[in-house]
Amino acid sequence: MKAALVQVKAIRHELEEITATDIGRRVPVPAARSEIRQLAETINQTLDRLEAAAEQQRRFASDASHDLRSPLTAMRAQVEEALRYPDDVDWKTKAHAMLASLDRLQAIVSDLLILAKLDSGVPAHYERIDLGALVCSELDRRRRNVPIDREVQPGVAVTGDRLRLARLLTNLLDNAERHADSKVSVSVAREDGTAVVEVLDDGAGIAPEQRELVFQRFTRLDASRNRDAGGTGLGLPIAREIARTHGGILRLEDSVRGARFVLRIPLHPDQDGDL
Ligand SMILES: Nc1ncnc2c1ncn2[C@@H]1O[C@H](COP(=O)(O)OP(=O)(O)OP(=O)(O)O)[C@@H](O)[C@H]1O
Ligand SMILES: [Mg+2]
Numbered sequence: 001m002k003a004a005l006v007q008v009k010a011i012r013h014e015l016e017e018i019t020a021t022d023i024g025r026r027v028p029v030p031a032a033r034s035e036i037r038q039l040a041e042t043i044n045q046t047l048d049r050l051e052a053a054a055e056q057q058r059r060f061a062s063d064a065s066h067d068l069r070s071p072l073t074a075m076r077a078q079v080e081e082a083l084r085y086p087d088d089v090d091w092k093t094k095a096h097a098m099l100a101s102l103d104r105l106q107a108i109v110s111d112l113l114i115l116a117k118l119d120s121g122v123p124a125h126y127e128r129i130d131l132g133a134l135v136c137s138e139l140d141r142r143r144r145n146v147p148i149d150r151e152v153q154p155g156v157a158v159t160g161d162r163l164r165l166a167r168l169l170t171n172l173l174d175n176a177e178r179h180a181d182s183k184v185s186v187s188v189a190r191e192d193g194t195a196v197v198e199v200l201d202d203g204a205g206i207a208p209e210q211r212e213l214v215f216q217r218f219t220r221l222d223a224s225r226n227r228d229a230g231g232t233g234l235g236l237p238i239a240r241e242i243a244r245t246h247g248g249i250l251r252l253e254d255s256v257r258g259a260r261f262v263l264r265i266p267l268h269p270d271q272d273g274d275l
Contacts, residue, residue: 007036011043023051063218067108067232071101111234114167115217118241124161128268131156131165131195132188138169139186146180148173151187156195157268160246168242168250171235172199172261179203179259190271194248194264201258211252215240 007030014027026047029040075098082089132152139148176184180201187198206214206221213219218233236250243250248265 004034004036007040011036011040015043018047023047023054060217064108064112067218068105071104071108075101108232108234111232111238114238115234115241118238118245124164124245126159126161128157128270129160129162129165131158131160131197131265134162134165135169135186135188135197138166138173142173145177147183148177149183149185151185151189153187153189155271156188156190157271158195158246158265159268160265161242164242164245168239168263169197169199171239172263175235176201176203176259176261181258190267191264193267195267197263198260199263200255200260203258205255205257205259206252214252215250 007028011027014025018025018027026044027040029044030037078094078098078101082091082094132154136150136152139150142148173184173186176199180203183202185198185200187196187200189196189198210221214221215236217237219236220231220233240250243263243265246265248263250261250263253260253262
């Protein structure tokens, strides 16, 4: 009993130190199998997760600052140059160049706000949504750059937030259109109690080893940088977060050609199968 108390004391002492100083440290794990050893192991696992989350936050803040800095630097250079040679400046051209940087800043900030809202668990406005109808209205609204085929099974309903699901679709469609060679295909279907939406393009696709990477914040693959000069690399992370808040998943699956994004969300509970 006394030995157990000594072990608990050592764990508590180390935890106090960790709270005050360094999240990289771990509590001592007693050698013999016991409840206390299990407790120490659980504490260390929790610390592992906390440390990973803190690291992720740190990286996110640093990537965000870096991405915000580039358009700011560009704008500052333009203003400084214009002020240095005010008589030689074509102010209209300057203003247009600055507007491009402002657009970029605005895009990054609005994506960051969406992510912050999703991260902080701001509640969604859930309602019954006919996914096929939502997809069709989004497709009808878009200005097309490439033809988009659609194959929509009727009556596939989910519990969802209309604005967020529309945003998810827009992010996938923007990417698909940008990377397609000649066309994009979208489908909505019901599969084993799940609603499935696929967005497929016929472009160069994404290598299997990069399929998880593209869902990380600020990732933009080198191969496609010239195609998406204005991208922030937040479109897919936002789309995946939205899928998660709907109890679903969004991932890349195999395809003969191009990238195939597949979204799966649970069907609405009162779905009777042949609505
Ligand atoms: N359909 C696709 N085909 C090929 N590569 C893709 C496709 N969709 C995304 N990618 C790659 O994944 C990266 C991340 O996509 P994501 O949508 O997150 O960011 P983005 O499109 O660069 O910027 P944003 O969506 O914020 O404008 C893209 O930069 C691109 O390299
Ligand atoms: Mg995108």
